Amino acid sequence: MPGAGSTWAILVAAGAGARLGADRPKAFVGLAGRPLLAESLERLDASDWVDAIVVAAPPGWEEPAILLAEELVAGKVTAVVTGGETRAESVRIALGEVGDEALVVIVHDAARPLVTDEVLERLLTALGEGVDGAVPGLPVADTVKRVEHGLAVETLDRAHLVAVQTPQAFRVEALRAAYAGDLGGATDCASLVEQRGGRVRVVEGDPALLKVTTRDDLLRIESMR
Secondary structure, three states: OOOOOOEEEEEEOOOOOHHHOOOOOHHHOEEOOEEHHHHHHHHHHHOOOOOEEEEEEOOOOHHHHHHHHHHOOOOOEEEEEEOOOOHHHHHHHHHOOOOOOOOEEEEEEOOOOOOOHHHHHHHHHHHOOOOOEEEEEEEOOOOEEEEEOOEEEEEEOHHHOEEEOOOEEEEHHHHHHHHOOOOOOOOOHHHHHHHOOOOEEEEEOOOOOOOOOOHHHHHHHHHHO
């Protein structure tokens, strides 16, 4: 376990959430009577595994994010930054606010609100074994095919496939190096670290870490809280 003050979390909350059809960004859509962002922010702030938090807020929603942190008495929040046009840009901006004392950075999407200490512990334990990053993953249940021009050209072996979630945890030097380069085509933080030769361990994920994309997702997550 890193020393005091060395584990930072970046909470990415800048997505528009167009498929929700709401009049506000996804992070501020209601979940159980409060903004979606509140759930993951409160959980990360309460976690003994997290020392400091940087929030990447939607453009124009920085002040509401600050007020929400104050309302939740989320004392670990050190900065609220304006998110970029892409998720990768938002992470790069937030990474600039991570302190020099950081050894580990956890990156989490507010769209997956039910983050737990158990997942955080698995990630940080994996980092302690010498890898550059760790991500939670779940086995793929469905048959997966590679398609070209509408035709199936290959059936992939599910035994070698996982569906990856957030939070994802990294040694700070590996994450900073990954985000110093080209961010084009990045699907998650781990893909950038992998592109630079970093070793990323997959640990057991959590089915409760659903990603909010539609209104039905909000209802499912609310029933699981």
